Amino acid sequence: MVGIGPGGPLDRTRRAEQAIAQSQLVVGYDRYLDLIQDLTAGKELVSSGMTQEVERCRAALASARDGKVVALVSSGDPGVYGMAGLAIELAAAEGFSVPIEIVPGVSAANAAAAKLGAPLMLDFACISLSDLLVPWEVIRQRLDAVAAADLVVALYNPRSQKRVKQLDEAQAIFRRHRPGATPVGIGTAVGTDEERIVLSDLDRFLAEDIGMKSVVVIGNRSSRRIAGWLVTPRGYQI
């Protein structure tokens, strides 16, 4: 279970590169395999579409049970909205007694934050607006709780072509607890050639181009713009 970070080769840890190099079979979504072509020459590859996580994971585990060293590749960190948990669950459910190592990576929120400035400098929450696997009512309550507690939030999967209402509702929830001028940062496709970094505010950010490759960071009452960056000061006396 190998996390390769959000973008290209520079985002990978040494352990991630080592784990892929040591593997015989590399399994992952097509786009992730494209990102690691420099590491996979001569290896067996199994790629699949985005929504076939369970099949992809089962295939990886079955090959590992049969004796292969397998790298199951995730972008970002496989432990955050990735497939690390599914691998553990499936191995137990199917009785595959194989050694599993989870190689963490830089998650999309951390990568976006670094390009925006330092918005996640202290306490923050990560919340996904995708309601495919979690009921919207649960997500809505979480948004309300973190908005009220003045936590900075990083929103994963903020908007897709078919799903736009959730981000509108998230904005309305935060607007009830925070001023319209609260800074908001948007990092899209961070670390790739299509990277876009935008600074906006709570009243206006919905007008920006936001998609499934975006992370939306909503600041708290301390967050502010400094010299073109978005920063949540940690409280040092300077």
Added chain:
Amino acid sequence: MVGIGPGGPLDRTRRAEQAIAQSQLVVGYDRYLDLIQDLTAGKELVSSGMTQEVERCRAALASARDGKVVALVSSGDPGVYGMAGLAIELAAAEGFSVPIEIVPGVSAANAAAAKLGAPLMLDFACISLSDLLVPWEVIRQRLDAVAAADLVVALYNPRSQKRVKQLDEAQAIFRRHRPGATPVGIGTAVGTDEERIVLSDLDRFLAEDIGMKSVVVIGNRSSRRIAGWLVTPRGYQI
């Protein structure tokens, strides 16, 4: 501003290694400089103690203004309880117009989660129990909000030799919202030779050896132990 991950060389990204290699001056806490000795031969080094963040950061910026390429090194991710925000704030406050790049790293919570299993699989919060820079009353309210909203939480700086009450109170807050059998994981000095990984539960984890190098992950109502791992299932049908 370079994050080197939580532990040894395997935790670093390629960009972090490149940024240090390209620098002329490397500035950081003594222990962090020890972790990157393989990268700093022949470079000018400035090390300092743990509580001299502002001085360290100012020295790094002053050298950059004087024309040096400087790597200011943080463990983990400099954007999460690190020094990225301080660097931006100080540069603006002192009028140092120097180009700043923030190189993200694997944060301690992500590294601990990978060793524990997959507890941060979906929505979670990171909260520091250190009340040096944030009033305890604010931290307490955040703990209560995330506990009520059934978010998994990763607690940074959970306990020090002088500061033990905060973790006791955090436990009591979570216990009001979650059963005593809720799984809790503790990752200490992850990625180093002193690494310790412990699984416990909400009623009993306070008895464990927990310090400033520990991250305590408190599961939510869905989190459970599977085959020796701590997992928060994402909700896939398997």
